[in-house]
Structures are given as C-alpha cells and as structure tokens.
Amino acid sequence: MASLGELERAVMERLWAADGPVAATALRDGLADRGVALTTVHTVLTRLEQKGFVVHDDARPRGFSARSTRADHAAELMHEVLGQAGDREAVLARFVGSVNADEARMLRELLAGGPGTSADAAR
Numbered sequence: 001m002a003s004l005g006e007l008e009r010a011v012m013e014r015l016w017a018a019d020g021p022v023a024a025t026a027l028r029d030g031l032a033d034r035g036v037a038l039t040t041v042h043t044v045l046t047r048l049e050q051k052g053f054v055v056h057d058d059a060r061p062r063g064f065s066a067r068s069t070r071a072d073h074a075a076e077l078m079h080e081v082l083g084q085a086g087d088r089e090a091v092l093a094r095f096v097g098s099v100n101a102d103e104a105r106m107l108r109e110l111l112a113g114g115p116g117t118s119a120d121a122a123r
Helices: 006-017 024-030 038-050 070-084 088-098 101-112
Strands: 054-056 063-066
Touching: 006 024, 006 038, 006 063, 006 070, 024 038, 038 054, 070 088
Parallel strands: none
Antiparallel strands: 054 063
C-alpha cells in the first residue's frame, strides 16, 4: 500500500471526517493554517486518486471522498507491516504484549467473534 505524506495525510483526515464529498476549495479552506494554494490541493488530490485513496464525483465543483475508511486504512497498514515481518509470531507477540487491558479484552472479543466484530463497529 502506498504511504501518505504529511499534506496527503492532512487531506485524508479531512476526507475521513467528512459526511460526504468535499470540494477542493473546502479542503483548501480547512488547510488555511498551512497556507496551501488551491493548485496544491488539486495536485495532492490527483496523487491520492492515483494511489487509490480518493475518488471524485462528476459534479461541479467536483466532490472528493475517501475510497475507504480510516479504520480500513489502518488495518491495511498493519497487515502490510505484518506481511513484511520475518517472524510474524514475534511481531504479533510484541504487539499483543504492548496493548492495555481494554485493548486485550477487545482483541479477545474480536477473535471470538463477539461484540464489535461487525464492519460498522470498526468504523
């Protein structure tokens, strides 16, 4: 999976938080503290589309949406890192050993197919 640069991540955070498609001008306005030009926002959106993170509609102005949820993205990153590990068991053991009690309970429930296992709960 392609990684995200700092500005790409900032754009994605806004898209993930949105209730629907977001125009490039609204994204630029949301990034006003960074002093980002509209052309830069369009460039970032184009790159994010090429990487498979973003889709756009055919409205005018175009609305941009995240292709998947923040949780889906995080899960893909975790899976990618695990896939690159030479010793998957050691990596999983380190991860499981680093979670707090609530996270350990949640992992047990998820592995057992209990509460919170639906796709909606992960979003």
